Amino acid sequence: MKIKGFIFDLDGVIVDTAKYHFLAWRKLANSVGVDFTEEQNEQLKGVSRVKSLEKILAWGSITLSDDKFTELMTKKNHDYLKYVDQMDESEILPDVTKVLAYLQLKSQPISLGSASKNARNILKKVSLFESFDAIVDGTDVSKGKPNPEVFLTAAKLLNLSPEDCIVFEDSVAGIQAANNANMISIGIGSSEVLFEADFVFKDFTEISTEFIDMLLTEELKLKNQS
Numbered sequence: 001m002k003i004k005g006f007i008f009d010l011d012g013v014i015v016d017t018a019k020y021h022f023l024a025w026r027k028l029a030n031s032v033g034v035d036f037t038e039e040q041n042e043q044l045k046g047v048s049r050v051k052s053l054e055k056i057l058a059w060g061s062i063t064l065s066d067d068k069f070t071e072l073m074t075k076k077n078h079d080y081l082k083y084v085d086q087m088d089e090s091e092i093l094p095d096v097t098k099v100l101a102y103l104q105l106k107s108q109p110i111s112l113g114s115a116s117k118n119a120r121n122i123l124k125k126v127s128l129f130e131s132f133d134a135i136v137d138g139t140d141v142s143k144g145k146p147n148p149e150v151f152l153t154a155a156k157l158l159n160l161s162p163e164d165c166i167v168f169e170d171s172v173a174g175i176q177a178a179n180n181a182n183m184i185s186i187g188i189g190s191s192e193v194l195f196e197a198d199f200v201f202k203d204f205t206e207i208s209t210e211f212i213d214m215l216l217t218e219e220l221k222l223k224n225q226s
Contacts, residue, residue: 001216005158005165006103007151007178009046010114010137012170013188015091015126017116018045020083025052028076034060042193046171048115048144049073077118084118087125095204100131102209106216109133111154113167115144134158145173148181155181166215172196184215 012018022041029036034056044052053073057064064072103110111134112119119137123129134157136150143149148162155165167178170188175197178185186201187194194200201207 001106001213002164002218003108003160004216005109005111005155005160007111007113007154007165007167007183008132009167009169009171009174010112010116010119010122012045013168014093014096014112014128015087015122016093017080017084017087017091017122018170020080023083024076024080025056027079028053028072029056029060032057032060032062032064032072034062042172046115046145046169046173046177048138049077049117051144081118084122084125087122089127092126092128093203095207097128099204099207099212100128102212104131106212108216109158109160111158112136113150113154114138115150145171146176146180148177148183151177151181151183155183169197170194 008014010017011021021044022038025041025044026036036056040059043055050073053069053076100110110132112123112132114137116122117138120129120135123132123135134154136154136157141149141153151165151167152162155162162181162183166184166186167174168186168188169175169178172193175185175187175194179196185197186199187197188201188203191200
């Protein structure tokens with residue numbers, strides 16, 4: 001059994017902070033006269049705050065000064081953090097802790113790889129901070145997904161080659177980043193949305209210990225590396 005690096009995105013994978021991002025982005029979009037739907041919100045998953053605001057403004061054909069742009073980004077983050085401050089362990093998505101515990105039992109290194117600049121605070125809120133051997137978030141990297149920088153940085157911190165790393169992601173941009181890093185990509189969500197992933201599961205309740213063992217023994221045929 002080989003040592004593999006398991007890299008987890010945060011939003012929509014470990015906790016459902018995506019719903020809080022949606023509420024905060026919708027409030028911001030509406031404040032500048034842009035209609036904002038859950039479908040549009042899908043395009044913002046795994047994307048940096050700057051790129052997300054640029055997309056929203058483009059949907060409404062709105063141009064802002066740099067000062068106003070910065071002001072709106074700050075406002076969005078403030079609204080989002082009000083939700084984060086109320087988080088606790090009940091926010092952890094089903095069976096995430098089961099998978100983390102099994103990886104720890106197998107002595108497999110675990111890292112976070114998230115675009116969120118609030119990742120460390122959120123992990124502490126839900127009592128998972130100590131579960132990670134390395135944490136890479138939006139404060140550590142300059143290039144957003146689908147650029148693979150966040151995952152390549154995580155692999156480096158785990159002292160593993162990218163080919164020996166496995167990424168859990170819920171966004172199209174995140175799956176593309178994992179593939180661009182030449183890592184195994186596991187989508188958490190809809191197979192219709194995350195069809196570029198090597199494997200897709202609705203959530204962690206569908207991920208068995210047998211599946212993890214097969215990843216460790218490299219007995220699975222990868223869709224994107226076949």
